[in-house]
Amino acid sequence: MSGLISGSLYATMALGLTIIYGVIHLFNFGHGIVAVLGGYFTWLLLTNAHLGLIPSIFIALVIMFFLGLILFKAAISPLLKTPTWEFSTIIFLLGLGILLENLILQAFGPRVKQIPQFFEGGLKIGFLRVNWHEISLILIVFIFIVLLNYLLKKTWFGQAMRAVAQDMEGAKIVGINIDRTFRQAFALATAVTGFSGILLATKYYMTPHIGWLWMFTGFVIVVLGGLGSAMGAIYAAFMLGITEAFITLYLGSLWVWPIWFIMFVVILLLRPQGLAGGRTL
């Protein structure tokens, strides 16, 4: 049960990464901090502006989306046009991640913060104890995945992203503006990542530094699932979430990363392109 929850949370985070990689072929090393930012903005709105939970989340996401647009236009788009873009973007985002982490530290302080759970209480089914919040998280992620799928397949915007991911030359040929699509994909992914950060913050806790942990998990998932594949990321996320739960239960939480690592190596040895590898958005 708890595996399903962590799985779904990880999935959301990984999808943000997948969108960026799939469409732009960019490894977003600032990913973790973006997630954390989402959480912090929400917290800020909750406590200082005294807005309700849902409006806070909504506004935080909108802010994230626009930040993504601005960041892309101001910094990443120019970098992409240089010949060493693969390298320079990674360094840039990494640096930005560290910078933001410290800014957040300064602005919000090092102590742990939490975003309140969505619901109180829970139920007992047989020997399982489940609380409403966790159920709501799973439902939310489920709805989110359905919405994202709809966006990708049934809107011109989503189809443009898929087209660019699958054949950039073909996308140019049908008249898609590659630059604009990149920008929109990046902004979308930023909002998605921020969202995952908010969800994670309600279940666990949040400090400025936790972004890196979330990000590593995100990368493992994305590579395991097959870079650029949304379905693969979802499968991998659930696989890791469920195994994490089992491992914690039977062996203790310290065993999680080592066993994940072994799984990772074995799967990639057998199938180097990842679980759903070769496929894109």
Add this chain to the structure above:
Amino acid sequence: MSANRAASRIALDVQEVDSLYGELQVLRKASLRLHEGEVVALFGPNGHGKSTLLKAVAGIHPAVSGSIQYRGVEISGTTSEKIVEMGIAYIPEDRNLFTEMTVLENLRLGAFNRKARGRVAENLEYVFVLFPRLDERKDQIASTLSGGESRMLAIGRGLMSGASLLLIDEPSIGLSPITKKAVFGAIETIKQETDITVLIVEQEVDHALKLAERVYLLKKGRVVLEKEAAHISKAEIEKVYF
């Protein structure tokens, strides 16, 4: 027919275009002209700039000098997005299909540009009439199509953009004789039933000569010959190759 041609408006006017790949000059003052509704074939040895010329018109590869005008408007240097909107569709030799999408999704994306979005249904209908095979396979993933079918899909996708000028790069290369006939047949139908202007690059001289009204020969990036298709023979064309 000739009198009509002469009186017909000029659709595409390529004048003295140079183009480079890195430091290699591929087009040297290449010039050609198409009238509205004409079908023109572009022959020439491989690597001598035929595809580059098409790409330059489509806005996918830059022309470093010279001018390219479509219906009187200068398009050299314009983005590919705007060029598609103006009615020019490029159908590359590599097809560049969206491999993980269905035939239908590929075709719909062909209508991505603003002008074509409102006409998806009717353009789709026409494409399916032209290529019934695509209708049969419309929910099939593009990567599972045969060589000929993917060529047809590429042409269909180009038509979906509402194009008035088709730039087709080697549509029959690598296809079986029967499929070649089908593909050329479709282009012939487009010629007969629509006012679409077609510039077709081909190695398959026989078929292309039957289809085209005029031919150009490109050698070493330069246009070395221009003639009415009726006044030129395959042998004459092949002589220029060597």
